[in-house]
Amino acid sequence: MLHEKEIIRESLGDSIYSSADLSIAMPKYTFPLKEHSPRHAYQVISDELMLDGNSRQNLATFCQTWLEPEIHDIMNLTIDKNMIDKDEYPQTAELEERCVHMLASLWNSPNATNTLGTSTTGSSEAAMLGGMALLWKWRERQKAAGKPIDKPNLVTGPVQICWHKFTRYWDVEHREIPMEGDRLIMNAEEVLKRVDENTIGVVPTLGVTFTCDYEPVKEVSDALDKLEKETGLNIPIHVDGASGGFLAPFVDPDLEWDFRLPRVKSINTSGHKFGLAPLGVGWVIWRDKEDLPEDLIFWVNYLGGNMPTFALNFSRPGGQIVAQYYNFLRLGKEGYRKIHQACYDVAQWLADEIGKLGPFEIIYDGRGGIPALAWKLKEGVDHGFTLFDLADRLRTRGWLVPAYTLPANREDLAIQRILVKHGFSKDLASLLMKDYVDSVNHFTKHPVAVPLTEEESGGFKH
Ligand SMILES: *Cc1c(COP(=O)(O)O)cnc(C)c1O
Numbered sequence: 001m002l003h004e005k006e007i008i009r010e011s012l013g014d015s016i017y018s019s020a021d022l023s024i025a026m027p028k029y030t031f032p033l034k035e036h037s038p039r040h041a042y043q044v045i046s047d048e049l050m051l052d053g054n055s056r057q058n059l060a061t062f063c064q065t066w067l068e069p070e071i072h073d074i075m076n077l078t079i080d081k082n083m084i085d086k087d088e089y090p091q092t093a094e095l096e097e098r099c100v101h102m103l104a105s106l107w108n109s110p111n112a113t114n115t116l117g118t119s120t121t122g123s124s125e126a127a128m129l130g131g132m133a134l135l136w137k138w139r140e141r142q143k144a145a146g147k148p149i150d151k152p153n154l155v156t157g158p159v160q161i162c163w164h165k166f167t168r169y170w171d172v173e174h175r176e177i178p179m180e181g182d183r184l185i186m187n188a189e190e191v192l193k194r195v196d197e198n199t200i201g202v203v204p205t206l207g208v209t210f211t212c213d214y215e216p217v218k219e220v221s222d223a224l225d226k227l228e229k230e231t232g233l234n235i236p237i238h239v240d241g242a243s244g245g246f247l248a249p250f251v252d253p254d255l256e257w258d259f260r261l262p263r264v265k266s267i268n269t270s271g272h273k274f275g276l277a278p279l280g281v282g283w284v285i286w287r288d289k290e291d292l293p294e295d296l297i298f299w300v301n302y303l304g305g306n307m308p309t310f311a312l313n314f315s316r317p318g319g320q321i322v323a324q325y326y327n328f329l330r331l332g333k334e335g336y337r338k339i340h341q342a343c344y345d346v347a348q349w350l351a352d353e354i355g356k357l358g359p360f361e362i363i364y365d366g367r368g369g370i371p372a373l374a375w376k377l378k379e380g381v382d383h384g385f386t387l388f389d390l391a392d393r394l395r396t397r398g399w400l401v402p403a404y405t406l407p408a409n410r411e412d413l414a415i416q417r418i419l420v421k422h423g424f425s426k427d428l429a430s431l432l433m434k435d436y437v438d439s440v441n442h443f444t445k446h447p448v449a450v451p452l453t454e455e456e457s458g459g460f461k462h
Contacts, residue, residue: 016043053398059418059432060402062243062273062370066423070330071323075278081318083119084300086307092318095325102328104285106249107258107267116292117285118310119271119321123242124162125312126268126284129296130238131166133266133286134201136293137236147197155194156203157186157215158407160242163203172200179410184208184363185215188223195227201236201265206244206257210406212364212372212417214244217257217264224263236265236291243370245269245283246276250337251344265291271324274340274370276331276422281320339422343371346429347420351375353433357440359383363415374417384447387416388457393439399432405454414454 011019021040026032055065078092086093096119105112120126131154139149153173156163167174175194177186185208195202202224204215217239228234239245239257246269248255258264264287271281286292297310331339347366351373355362359381364374377383387403394401403416420429 016040053400056423056428057398058400059420059424060400062270062419062421063279064272064276064421066421067276067278067323068330071278071326074323074326075319078317078319078322081322083316083318083321084309084314089318092322096318096321099283099321099325099328100285103245103269103283104259106333107245107285109259109285109287111288114289115286116289116310117283119324120268120282120284120311121280121313121316122272122282123160123240123268123270124165124282126270126282127160127162127240128166128169128312129310130266130268130284131163131170131172131201131203132296133292134236134238135170135172136296137265137291138198138200140293142197151198152200153194153196153198154200154203155191157205158184158208158210159203159205159240160209163240173198175199176408178408179406184211184406184410185213186220187216188219191220192223192227195224195233195235197233199235201238203238203240204257205240205242206248207242207370210404210417211374211415212243212370212419214248214255214257214369218261221261221263235263237261237263239264239267241267241269242282243270243273246271246274246336247340247370250333251340259287262287271320274421275324276327276336276339277324278320280317281324340371343420343422343424346424346426347371347373347418349426350418350420350429350433354436357437359440366420371420372418373420374415376413376415383443384451385443386448386451386453387414388452388454389443389448390436390439391416392452392457393442394435397435399435401432401436403454403457 016022016039019040021036022044026044058065081089081092083092083096099119100117101112104115104117109115120129135152138152142149151173153175154167155175157177158179159176164174177190177194186204191202202220204217204220206214206217208215217237221237224235245267248257258267266284266286268282268284269275271277271283272279297308300307300309344366351362351365354360354375359377360375361378362373362375364372366373377387391401391403401416401418403414405411406413406415
């Protein structure tokens with residue numbers, strides 16, 4: 001007994017790495033039999049996470065990788081808050097409500113104080129809810145007109161995968177406008193070719209995933225207005241503002257893409273992208289109460305009170321939402337504009353510099369869409385390397401600058417893309433630029449005999 005106590009006492013003083021726990025590798029795929037000390041478990045996990053690389057160098061993601069210290073504190077403060085427990089945590093629920101109405105007002109809802117909306121886990125859930133509202137509304141319209149409801153369709157440009165999920169899960173025909181030649185986004189003409197009385201809605205994207213451009217919401221809306229005048233067909237718009245919903249209002253306030261256009265019935269955005277919140281929050285807001293069908297709302301009475309809920313999850317963390325509210329209060333329109341403008345300046349500088357190098361043609365230069373840039377290799381030249389080789393080489397310095405091929409009908413076109421986010425300073429950008437130039441020079445001196453393809457490079461993208 002005494003002996004055992006001695007051993008325990010001794011092991012308490014051990015350096016983590018000379019402890020018995022850590023003298024063997026941890027179990028990986030079978031459930032661990034015994035306890036480990038918290039200190040040891042924490043150490044091996046935090047060590048393992050080193051292998052993820054450095055998120056601040058992840059220029060592929062649209063999501064935030066730097067957050068103010070106060071946001072870390074808020075996340076700590078709220079780790080125990082369940083967003084569904086609105087009766088138990090009425091102030092967290094109140095902060096969510098305020099965010100909904102602040103966003104409605106930011107997006108120029110005619111009735112921002114009374115309209116409906118909800119936080120979600122991201123734009124994907126928000127898009128699912130927005131899509132469902134379109135589907136339910138369309139069924140109502142068709143039933144009222146005595147028409148069939150078995151062949152709904154949705155018209156989009158080249159969209160993020162969440163809309164493929166929506167149409168597949170709900171058995172809605174997806175009429176996705178393919179890219180053709182230099183047209184890499186939707187336009188009004190292509191939309192009009194695809195809409196009919198079974199169209200539940202049109203979804204333009206404010207900040208297309210592949211190229212970072214804004215799709216022309218107003219042009220599409222005007223064309224649908226004209227169509228309604230001529231044919232009576234009244235087709236609603238949902239805007240996927242995953243990125244742009246938190247950019248345009250601050251940096252490009254005159255751009256009409258939101259509820260200023262009466263045809264725009266709902267908008268989704270990602271709080272954890274340019275909303276500058278930590279991962280795990282998105283939003284969907286309806287223009288007006290009437291645009292959200294009532295039978296999509298569930299009333300929950302077993303948590304105390306009688307609370308409306310419209311979400312796919314039940315329990316979910318409240319911290320991200322509180323942090324979102326912190327950002328609104330902390331930054332206001334002025335703060336958001338300054339942060340985003342700094343990112344645009346960096347994106348435009350990088351685009352100009354990469355354009356000057358010679359081998360590249362800039363496809364998106366950080367002007368008119370998201371703070372980002374995208375480029376391709378000039379065509380008709382044997383460069384001795386591909387963008388996949390460059391992406392691969394940049395990884396040796398920790399930079400994640402994805403190269404990928406575009407979707408239909410431009411699968412032939414490979415591009416490289418950088419998302420500039422809060423915390424990617426001009427100084428970091430200048431360091432990246434030096435590494436980019438070095439990589440290009442490396443391949444110019446040592447051309448690759450068989451350049452990498454997307455598959456060989458593991459083609460990472462979002
Ligand atoms: C990121 C993104 C989504 C998905 O959003 P999550 O918040 O990651 O779920 C949907 N649409 C667009 C245009 C996006 O950029």
